[in-house]
Amino acid sequence: MAEDWGFFERRTNQEHMRILINCGWKDDEPSAEYTELLSVTVNLLHMMDSKSSKQETVKTLEQLESRLETMLKKELAAVYIGRINTSKRLELYYYLSKERFQKEMVQTLEEEFKQYRVLFYIKSDPDWETYRYMLPSALEEMFIHNAQMVYALIHKGDHIERPRHVYHWLMFQRLDDRKEMKLSAERLGYRIEEADSSEEQPGYPYSLVVSRWEDVRLETVNERVRELHPLVQQYRGKYDGWGSMMKLSLYQRTKLNLKKWITSIPSACGGRNASK
Numbered sequence: 001m002a003e004d005w006g007f008f009e010r011r012t013n014q015e016h017m018r019i020l021i022n023c024g025w026k027d028d029e030p031s032a033e034y035t036e037l038l039s040v041t042v043n044l045l046h047m048m049d050s051k052s053s054k055q056e057t058v059k060t061l062e063q064l065e066s067r068l069e070t071m072l073k074k075e076l077a078a079v080y081i082g083r084i085n086t087s088k089r090l091e092l093y094y095y096l097s098k099e100r101f102q103k104e105m106v107q108t109l110e111e112e113f114k115q116y117r118v119l120f121y122i123k124s125d126p127d128w129e130t131y132r133y134m135l136p137s138a139l140e141e142m143f144i145h146n147a148q149m150v151y152a153l154i155h156k157g158d159h160i161e162r163p164r165h166v167y168h169w170l171m172f173q174r175l176d177d178r179k180e181m182k183l184s185a186e187r188l189g190y191r192i193e194e195a196d197s198s199e200e201q202p203g204y205p206y207s208l209v210v211s212r213w214e215d216v217r218l219e220t221v222n223e224r225v226r227e228l229h230p231l232v233q234q235y236r237g238k239y240d241g242w243g244s245m246m247k248l249s250l251y252q253r254t255k256l257n258l259k260k261w262i263t264s265i266p267s268a269c270g271g272r273n274a275s276k
Helices: 044-048 054-076 104-112 129-134 138-155 175-187 218-234 250-275
Strands: 005-011 016-022 034-043 079-085 089-097 118-124 164-172 191-197 206-214 237-244
Touching (some): 005 138, 016 129, 034 044, 044 054, 054 079, 054 104, 079 129, 104 118, 138 218, 138 237, 175 191, 175 206, 175 218
Antiparallel strands (some): 016 079, 034 089, 034 118, 079 089, 164 206, 164 237
């Protein structure tokens, strides 16, 4: 199965969750063989009470997750579907083959990882209900895309904390709906950049581009999408993404321009050689 990992945040009335899940299984029928769900719960409050630093705690959790996945995959060919992280606990989830799993394995796991005070629990889940619960909604899929975009900007050297014009594209089926959305966006403090007609989006010929002057930290972008996505749906439209100009330091701009200049030299030399 091809892996398609996504990370996003989910808020409920009870808690704030950070979910990592392999979406590669979402279009498949539940496996007839892998019907047992193993949940592994780590008490984070206990770990935070120790004298270890936050960095050391994160490293310990990463090592725990890696060891556990290696062991379960080797011994039981387990399928790791993802994890849920809250302020109090970390939960890791695996699906196991009923034929290969034996109850004695839980005791073995508890003994192997007793230093972490980990709780192991197994239950029957033939319909993969836990996995379906963890899958992202349409809005949460946008949060996954936001995370990918923000991390890409950071990787390219963008100072995401610096304010800039951040643009949001909205699409509509009807002209009147776009007009209503325009008024709503202005009341919320958005600047109207463009209202156009296009056939690039079948069924959504009317576009609206709005913007705000702000940073592109993940929490900022997610909050803006959380605001616009349900609002645009009220007007039978759809949210079509966001974008902004990068904010680079002087050193990074110089480095980028120098790289462009250097990579242009071979093509110029190649052109002269080719003419001889």
